[in-house]
Amino acid sequence: MTTTDVAASPAPLDVGRIREDFPILNQRVHGRPLVYLDSAASSQKPERVIEAVSRYYRHDHANVHRGVHALSVRATDAYEEARATVAAHIGAGDASEVVFVRGTTEAINLVASAWGPSALSEGDEILLTKMEHHSNLVPWQLLADRTGAILRFADVTPEGELDLEDLERLLGPRTRMVAVTHVSNTLGVVNPVERIAGLSHDVGALCLVDGAQAAPHLPIDVEELGCDFYAFSGHKMCGPTGIGVLWGRTELLAAMPPYQGGGEMIASVRLEGSTWAAVPHKFEAGTPHIAGAVGLGEAIRYLDDVGLDRIHAHEASLTTYAIERLDAIDGLRIYGPRHGRTGVLSFEYGDIHAHDLATILDHQGIAIRAGHHCNQPLMEHLGVTATARASLYLYNTRDEIDALIDGLRVAAEMFGGVGDAPRA
Numbered sequence: 001m002t003t004t005d006v007a008a009s010p011a012p013l014d015v016g017r018i019r020e021d022f023p024i025l026n027q028r029v030h031g032r033p034l035v036y037l038d039s040a041a042s043s044q045k046p047e048r049v050i051e052a053v054s055r056y057y058r059h060d061h062a063n064v065h066r067g068v069h070a071l072s073v074r075a076t077d078a079y080e081e082a083r084a085t086v087a088a089h090i091g092a093g094d095a096s097e098v099v100f101v102r103g104t105t106e107a108i109n110l111v112a113s114a115w116g117p118s119a120l121s122e123g124d125e126i127l128l129t130k131m132e133h134h135s136n137l138v139p140w141q142l143l144a145d146r147t148g149a150i151l152r153f154a155d156v157t158p159e160g161e162l163d164l165e166d167l168e169r170l171l172g173p174r175t176r177m178v179a180v181t182h183v184s185n186t187l188g189v190v191n192p193v194e195r196i197a198g199l200s201h202d203v204g205a206l207c208l209v210d211g212a213q214a215a216p217h218l219p220i221d222v223e224e225l226g227c228d229f230y231a232f233s234g235h236k237m238c239g240p241t242g243i244g245v246l247w248g249r250t251e252l253l254a255a256m257p258p259y260q261g262g263g264e265m266i267a268s269v270r271l272e273g274s275t276w277a278a279v280p281h282k283f284e285a286g287t288p289h290i291a292g293a294v295g296l297g298e299a300i301r302y303l304d305d306v307g308l309d310r311i312h313a314h315e316a317s318l319t320t321y322a323i324e325r326l327d328a329i330d331g332l333r334i335y336g337p338r339h340g341r342t343g344v345l346s347f348e349y350g351d352i353h354a355h356d357l358a359t360i361l362d363h364q365g366i367a368i369r370a371g372h373h374c375n376q377p378l379m380e381h382l383g384v385t386a387t388a389r390a391s392l393y394l395y396n397t398r399d400e401i402d403a404l405i406d407g408l409r410v411a412a413e414m415f416g417g418v419g420d421a422p423r424a
């Protein structure tokens, strides 16, 4: 199965049963049942993941790749098993292509810092899009400052989709890197990264995909996508915080200098100089987040057991329902396309500020995010400073969408109406 070619109608999820896996969901906030609609910021964790991390610390913890004693061997095995689980899950050719990092942000910084300086000369171009998260923008700005490279930005259409024609127009003989988000964390749109990787390679550029909002929701196969680097975070896909993945092609990783220096990443050290360990260890300086990797491995096994095709189908149906209900509210405007999207729903409601909306909803036990979502250039492009954002995951229900709609009505009543309709 490819990333976008998800099975038409897999067996439906038993969401009631799924919710029992997530202990945090069973609580009241401000006296109301918690409705958690902020998974794009960070997802909740199933008992299995909490238990795997706890079991690791209770029974197996020691430092990795160092000791010969039993606990160190067990910890090393658990850490490397997690790497193999990630590799199998994303279709990597070899586990050594999986570098553990803190998250998507660190993965992209790693590529910009380690690949960029020796690959770029003044006037070379890095092609991004206007919908990139700051994590897939600022590292390239820093690199451009260091190297004299030029940043270019593909446009976003009025419907909230990537303007592929503009991207093609901006590709040229000086393009060295195309870095694009797989799924926008504001618009929810799924970008055609397979096509973008092909177009990048046609002009001799590399393609990095920011998978932070895709890996939790879609089956990913890096070989089918054809990109060169793929970055994602554990905490958005049922895993712990502080652990994430950079996948890169072996030959590229092998050719890149280290990102940070220290223990773990060396082959030999002399006062005069050092040599580096093989990938992926060359990029994992210092004691890694072993428990985080163990938890991420378990999170991936959990998602695989439930089935990403079923998760995707559930979210698609919930998203359609949510859009129908939100669209029926006068003065409410949803950003992003109606189709080809995930359950990240950014919206504006009349002249009620997004932060006021989020606060009023919070008092009803409903957690959404408000703000610029680390997407300031996109906000500027949309002509807003902030949006309210509800984001869905496998544990959300139609009842929770109904609660959101009721909550928005309460907000409108509190403001005595919603004022001017949002900008067209």
Ligand code: C6P
Residues within 6 Å of the ligand: 040, 041, 042, 102, 103, 104, 105, 106, 133, 135, 136, 181, 183, 184, 185, 210, 212, 213, 233, 369, 373, 374
């Ligand atoms: N977006 C959101 O609420 P980290 O923080 O490294 O785990 O992920 C960064 C990141 C990179 N790319 C995209 C597309 C993202 O959505 C994020 C994280 C969160 O939208 C926090 S700002």
